Amino acid sequence: MKRESVGLVRTQIYRIPGEVPLEHGDRLTGVEVAYETYGQLNRDKSNAILVCHALSGDAHAAGYRDGEEKPGWWDAVIGPGKGLDTRRYFVICSNVLAGCKGTTGPSSTNPKTGRPYGLDLPVITVRDMVEVQKRLLLHLGVERLFAVVGGSFGGMQVLQWSVSHPEMVRMAVAIATSGYSSPQQIAFNEVGRRAITSDPDWNGGDYYGRAPPARGLSLARMVGHITYLSDQSMHEKFGRRLQEKTEYSFQMDLDFQVESYLRYHGDNFVKRFDANSYLYITKAIDYFDLAGGGTLAEAFRGAKAKFLVISISSDWLYPPYQSREIAEALASNDLDVTHCEIRSNYGHDAFLLEAGQMNYILSDFLSHSSVGDVMDRGVVTIGLGASIEDAARLMMEEEVTHLPVISEDGRLAGIVTAWDISKAVAMKYTRLREIMTHQVMTILEDDPLELAARRMKDHDISALPVLNGEGKVLGMVTSDGISRLIGICR
Amino acid sequence: MKRESVGLVRTQIYRIPGEVPLEHGDRLTGVEVAYETYGQLNRDKSNAILVCHALSGDAHAAGYRDGEEKPGWWDAVIGPGKGLDTRRYFVICSNVLAGCKGTTGPSSTNPKTGRPYGLDLPVITVRDMVEVQKRLLLHLGVERLFAVVGGSFGGMQVLQWSVSHPEMVRMAVAIATSGYSSPQQIAFNEVGRRAITSDPDWNGGDYYGRAPPARGLSLARMVGHITYLSDQSMHEKFGRRLQEKTEYSFQMDLDFQVESYLRYHGDNFVKRFDANSYLYITKAIDYFDLAGGGTLAEAFRGAKAKFLVISISSDWLYPPYQSREIAEALASNDLDVTHCEIRSNYGHDAFLLEAGQMNYILSDFLSHSSVGDVMDRGVVTIGLGASIEDAARLMMEEEVTHLPVISEDGRLAGIVTAWDISKAVAMKYTRLREIMTHQVMTILEDDPLELAARRMKDHDISALPVLNGEGKVLGMVTSDGISRLIGICR
Numbered sequence: 001m002k003r004e005s006v007g008l009v010r011t012q013i014y015r016i017p018g019e020v021p022l023e024h025g026d027r028l029t030g031v032e033v034a035y036e037t038y039g040q041l042n043r044d045k046s047n048a049i050l051v052c053h054a055l056s057g058d059a060h061a062a063g064y065r066d067g068e069e070k071p072g073w074w075d076a077v078i079g080p081g082k083g084l085d086t087r088r089y090f091v092i093c094s095n096v097l098a099g100c101k102g103t104t105g106p107s108s109t110n111p112k113t114g115r116p117y118g119l120d121l122p123v124i125t126v127r128d129m130v131e132v133q134k135r136l137l138l139h140l141g142v143e144r145l146f147a148v149v150g151g152s153f154g155g156m157q158v159l160q161w162s163v164s165h166p167e168m169v170r171m172a173v174a175i176a177t178s179g180y181s182s183p184q185q186i187a188f189n190e191v192g193r194r195a196i197t198s199d200p201d202w203n204g205g206d207y208y209g210r211a212p213p214a215r216g217l218s219l220a221r222m223v224g225h226i227t228y229l230s231d232q233s234m235h236e237k238f239g240r241r242l243q244e245k246t247e248y249s250f251q252m253d254l255d256f257q258v259e260s261y262l263r264y265h266g267d268n269f270v271k272r273f274d275a276n277s278y279l280y281i282t283k284a285i286d287y288f289d290l291a292g293g294g295t296l297a298e299a300f301r302g303a304k305a306k307f308l309v310i311s312i313s314s315d316w317l318y319p320p321y322q323s324r325e326i327a328e329a330l331a332s333n334d335l336d337v338t339h340c341e342i343r344s345n346y347g348h349d350a351f352l353l354e355a356g357q358m359n360y361i362l363s364d365f366l367s368h369s370s371v372g373d374v375m376d377r378g379v380v381t382i383g384l385g386a387s388i389e390d391a392a393r394l395m396m397e398e399e400v401t402h403l404p405v406i407s408e409d410g411r412l413a414g415i416v417t418a419w420d421i422s423k424a425v426a427m428k429y430t431r432l433r434e435i436m437t438h439q440v441m442t443i444l445e446d447d448p449l450e451l452a453a454r455r456m457k458d459h460d461i462s463a464l465p466v467l468n469g470e471g472k473v474l475g476m477v478t479s480d481g482i483s484r485l486i487g488i489c490r
Numbered sequence: 491m492k493r494e495s496v497g498l499v500r501t502q503i504y505r506i507p508g509e510v511p512l513e514h515g516d517r518l519t520g521v522e523v524a525y526e527t528y529g530q531l532n533r534d535k536s537n538a539i540l541v542c543h544a545l546s547g548d549a550h551a552a553g554y555r556d557g558e559e560k561p562g563w564w565d566a567v568i569g570p571g572k573g574l575d576t577r578r579y580f581v582i583c584s585n586v587l588a589g590c591k592g593t594t595g596p597s598s599t600n601p602k603t604g605r606p607y608g609l610d611l612p613v614i615t616v617r618d619m620v621e622v623q624k625r626l627l628l629h630l631g632v633e634r635l636f637a638v639v640g641g642s643f644g645g646m647q648v649l650q651w652s653v654s655h656p657e658m659v660r661m662a663v664a665i666a667t668s669g670y671s672s673p674q675q676i677a678f679n680e681v682g683r684r685a686i687t688s689d690p691d692w693n694g695g696d697y698y699g700r701a702p703p704a705r706g707l708s709l710a711r712m713v714g715h716i717t718y719l720s721d722q723s724m725h726e727k728f729g730r731r732l733q734e735k736t737e738y739s740f741q742m743d744l745d746f747q748v749e750s751y752l753r754y755h756g757d758n759f760v761k762r763f764d765a766n767s768y769l770y771i772t773k774a775i776d777y778f779d780l781a782g783g784g785t786l787a788e789a790f791r792g793a794k795a796k797f798l799v800i801s802i803s804s805d806w807l808y809p810p811y812q813s814r815e816i817a818e819a820l821a822s823n824d825l826d827v828t829h830c831e832i833r834s835n836y837g838h839d840a841f842l843l844e845a846g847q848m849n850y851i852l853s854d855f856l857s858h859s860s861v862g863d864v865m866d867r868g869v870v871t872i873g874l875g876a877s878i879e880d881a882a883r884l885m886m887e888e889e890v891t892h893l894p895v896i897s898e899d900g901r902l903a904g905i906v907t908a909w910d911i912s913k914a915v916a917m918k919y920t921r922l923r924e925i926m927t928h929q930v931m932t933i934l935e936d937d938p939l940e941l942a943a944r945r946m947k948d949h950d951i952s953a954l955p956v957l958n959g960e961g962k963v964l965g966m967v968t969s970d971g972i973s974r975l976i977g978i979c980r
Binding site: 024109184186187194198200216221250251259266286289319 | 553672681685706713737756
């Protein structure tokens with residue numbers, strides 16, 4: 001299938017009304033969230049995927065912004081025909097709280113002082129970032145995510161989502177990440193922070209409107225950059241090749257391509273990132289420890305999502321054993337978890353670079369959805385003894401056109417539709433059992449989504465009650481709700 | 491066997507007379523070398539072991555200096571009964587050129603200006619460092635090393651020794667090192683250098699007598715420190731334990747033990763190391779590439795030593811594959827090479843910490859010497875047709891007491907000693923064959939050293955000619971020369 005671009009995009013801002021309470025007690029007012037969306041939200045609002053970005057990412061995950069030559073940071077994976085297929089899914093990406101790409105962060109104006117927060121911004125946690133994302137989703141009308149997906153620090157947000165709001169997450173895809181920051185990860189982050197705070201231009205975080213701590217931030221980025229690559233990929237990419245010279249300079253200057261590359265990217269980073277945001281985000285990463293005082297297995301006790309955990313063979317910053325720990329903790333709670341390992345020499349960055357493997361794994365996982373993954377669980381039913389008037393009133397109130405009719409033992413007895421009600425008025429029936437359809441087409445929770453779609457199409461019906469193995473009604477799927485999710489490419 | 495300390499030691503200074511030419515053309519005058527020695531040089535001067543230190547090491551490898559509580563950096567391995575057994579070996583360790591622990595480096599006075607060199611010191615290479623070590627050895631009367639041993643950057647010096655002066659190295663022990671700096675190693679070094687040169691206090695390297703670039707050097711050390719540990723050892727040593735608190739501070743401050751540890755050691759490093767030396771030494775490491783434009787196998791073409799290559803299972807800075815590359819390159823030249831891997835979770839630092847394994851491997855390798863490893867190859871012989879007067883004169887000139895007598899076909903015909911000469915004078919003999927011993931005890935090149943010692947002891951003789959398989963004389967071993975090397979503990 002041809003993979004296309006989402007085309008021209010625009011970053012939007014949502015200003016959260018009221019206060020945003022933070023995990024450790026503080027409250028923020030006037031919080032703004034920068035976000036982008038790709039694709040269309042379906043009528044059921046059941047096809048939304050939240051993409052969570054990594055340390056230096058932003059809301060611009062795909063497509064092109066006006067006047068820019070480079071596409072969004074995960075353009076390889078988001079778009080028509082790609083792993084996160086925007087013909088099916090409504091993809092949302094927002095800049096994290098404490099970031100510097102449009103969402104409130106240390107460089108934003110503190111409403112109390114009228115000046116940039118700097119270090120007056122309270123320390124932000126991954127849980128706080130997820131709360132802000134949740135507020136954005138509700139603003140967009142999304143009450144339940146089809147999936148939440150992210151790599152690296154984005155994967156930490158995915159895991160936090162799955163335990164903070166289990167009822168809002170159908171599927172969770174955590175890539176090249178960990179359930180906690182390890183001491184080595186903390187150590188590298190601390191070096192980055194120390195580089196920034198050692199720069200005299202940092203000035204206690206109060207440098208806005210003046211020269212930023214460019215040397216410190218550049219240095220922090222250089223260290224980070226090394227950890228994103230693998231030894232092997234550096235051999236392939238740079239070897240011991242010299243930069244624009246044929247012999248060693250025998251000067252205390254740069255000689256090798258790898259030095260030049262790191263300096264270039266370090267210096268470039270300063271143009272697009274705020275040093276204080278680097279401090280806040282790395283601190284949030286360090287604090288991240290889903291297990292808290294307990295075990296990771298205990299942490300996932302309340303989770304409900306179907307999980308995909310992806311590790312990268314050559315990733316030494318978030319090594320595969322940390323993905324295995326997540327998968328094992330999930331499995332110990334009898335959660336549905338798949339663990340894939342991407343074979344790559346690219347190191348941690350492979351989740352951004354191995355487009356082929358990422359697209360395959362993501363589209364395979366997401367499209368192999370079962371009815372239970374996407375059904376509307378908040379289904380309204382009516383008892384078999386109810387009157388036609390009761391049914392009509394309930395349909396009006398709940399804005400539904402189909403009502404499953406439940407017998408006293410809780411099993412499905414039939415279904416009644418708005419069309420049946422009008423028929424009753426015309427024919428002067430008064431009892432539900434006289435007008436309802438008795439032979440109801442149903443589908444099981446674990447049946448594949450494709451089967452539900454085919455059944456509705458074959459029988460020309462627009463909704464199916466979803467039953468468990470005992471015949472109890474768990475929810476409904478509608479043709480509208482799943483039409484965008486399936487069958488486009490197969 | 492009980493392992494003991496070498497006791498009180500003193501760092502000495504040798505001032506190299508004349509000039510020291512450098513690899514890329516410059517010359518240094520007035521070069522001083524700081525060094526320590528442990529044990530006694532035997533009369534043959536055949537038991538000297540040179541120990542080469544790593545990036546931040548110095549000449550103080552073992553024992554205690556007056557008033558100091560901590561022993562030398564490799565005290566675990568150097569001393570009576572240890573891997574480098576000072577009852578057998580004369581161990582030498584010197585601070586590298588460009589260092590800051592007594593050997594000439596950027597903080598030394600430039601004789602041309604009377605002020606510290608700073609960046610006016612030419613860039614120094616590993617080959618230059620080896621040349622200075624060679625000058626020290628010759629000053630100490632050592633013309634051939636029993637062994638040269640070193641880990642990490644010290645291992646690079648070992649490899650350089652083996653190819654720069656193959657005739658001077660009997661055995662070479664390269665630990666946790668590489669035949670070249672990889673791009674990842676260069677990248678970490680560049681980050682360290684950049685941290686130093688970004689510090690305004692660095693002032694282009696001209697900071698002596700003022701505040702040194704403490705923040706930059708501390709930061710460089712922090713990065714380095716992470717690379718010396720393993721992920722696993724950091725889990726064990728620190729985990730996610732907090733530093734003197736029970737809850738996260740929710741401040742932009744340090745929370746975790748690992749952060750506190752790195753800062754403490756970074757700040758401490760500033761007290762004992764010169765930032766400019768850090769620049770020079772890391773640059774020498776980056777430039778190190780034994781293969782140059784060719785292959786590592788070609789680089790070792792002229793090497794003659796017997797090699798021991800030691801890798802560490804959890805070392806990710808100098809990973810085991812780099813030791814394998816060295817071992818394979820040596821083996822492809824039909825050189826005698828043993829490759830051992832230390833099983834350890836400590837990462838790169840294991841060569842300093844795994845005393846048990848290091849001592850065992852080193853003493854086993856060094857004591858399994860053959861006669862060929864220690865024999866004096868510069869043996870003086872005399873032809874069977876020579877006169878007694880010729881023999882007497884030769885003994886006087888060469889200061890030897892034993893002369894192997896060689897027949898016309900090059901084989902050993904007998905041996906004549908000073909005692910035989912005096913016998914000839916007394917008995918009025920004139921021809922060598924009348925006084926020499928015809929039934930000469932000999933030993934083969936590949937025989938173990940222990941056999942030579944036993945043979946001399948059993949027959950009450952003090953020297954043995956060493957023959958190859960065809961009966962040609964290759965050299966001599968003397969009881970004095972090997973007495974310190976063998977038999978003390980077995």
